[in-house]
Amino acid sequence: MSSLMNFTIISQLQPLYLMEVNSDNGIKSYEGIMVDIADEMAKQMNATYNMIALDIGYSSDPVLDELLISDDNLTIALSTITISKDRLDKGVGLSFPWATVGISLLARKPETEAHLFSFLGPLDATVWFGILGAFLAVCFLLYVMSKSKLEEKYRSNERLDNSIWFTFAALVGQGQDVALRTPGSKILIASWWMFVLLIVNSYTANLAAFQTVSQMSREIGSLDDLVHQTKYEYGVVNNTMTQWTIEKSRNENFQRVASYLRENPENLVNSVEEGIQRVKSENYIFIEEIIPLKYAASQDCSLEVVGGQLNTAFFGVAMKAEHFMTIVDDIILGFANAFLFFMSII
Structure with a gap:
């Protein structure tokens, strides 16, 4: 050339x-x-x-x-x-x-109410009170053992604050400077360590499940969900390849969308920007080619692409x-x- x-x-x-x-x-x-x-x-x-x-x-x-x-x-x-x-x-x-x-769906993310104590959600309130009760009981028993005449020769933790600090350090997985010397105290703390291990693993597993359930709480997760509900309106950009693809498709859900748009032409928009704006301000799901939808979602954290890629x-x-x-x-x-x-x- x-x-x-x-x-x-x-x-x-x-x-x-x-x-x-x-x-x-x-x-x-x-x-x-x-x-x-x-x-x-x-x-x-x-x-x-x-x-x-x-x-x-x-x-x-x-x-x-x-x-x-x-x-x-x-x-x-x-x-x-x-x-x-x-x-x-x-x-x-x-x-x-x-x-x-391919075509996908743009929706507004479900509004979740964030609060200071949301980290307590994975476990029931009774479990948290049980943990608090166990913590106080271990602190008290550890202090009592340090005062016991049966273990007087091993006595080291004679202050209550040392017992509380030692028990709390074990709960949060941290070390401390106080060393236990009495056999009874060591048995008690070993039992406390086992209890803490089980609680931490249970909390971690429940936290993952808690977050998964929160993500599944969205009302629209697929095109099938969209066409079988009445709360949200939905539409495409008028006179575009996306609209043509939906109208010509033999897919049952696409046919439902095409029929809905013929009956509700007011849900057609004139531009992608207008569709995105309606998603932000109304109960509206925007159906469009996936690339501008991903771009819009990357620019605005209140939006998300749902339903995956519906065609190729x-x-x-x-x-x-x-x-x-x-x-x-x-x-x-x-x-x-x-x-x-x-x-x-x-």
């Missing part, structure tokens, strides 16, 4: 994928996944590129339309273009997938010049591995 070759990339502004960066000199610049792919393509092809960023929302159809009307064979459509038979029939070539994606789709690069296809495919195959790593940490 000639170093003077310059190609045009048509894309669209979307959070995470392609975002405009403010610059002091007034020159538009961009950042995001699309820029990373474009930079790698330019590097591998020993070329430069011009980025045309369309502000058209989330439907990638206008990007393909711009590609089709372009007379320049050095024009590439780089966006969230789903590989499908309908798009291949339009007369454009599509590369290997640079990302494997592939994003590809579109072009009209067939002689570019092999070059772009080689670049995409290398970039896809890095993208998968990025998605694992987002």
